[in-house]
Amino acid sequence: MGADATVELTCSAKGCTAPAEVEVRWNNPKLHTPDRRKVWLACTDHDASLTSFLSARGFWRETVPVGAPATGASDA
Structure with missing residues (x-):
């Protein structure tokens, strides 16, 4: 991939191809x-459902805009 290439990140929801917002x-x-920290990408339509799924299991930690800096936790 060249230096000018941009990667469009897509939502992690099953079957969704919308651009990720958070x-x-x-x-x-x-x-x-x-x-x-694990990261799921979400579009505006799936942000609430992915957060709800993780929250119900006690896994959700935070939701931030795509590309926001880590908040002291390791992403991966």
């Missing part, structure tokens, strides 16, 4: 250290 950051405390 990063839904989460971790599973049974599997991940407290500072570890």
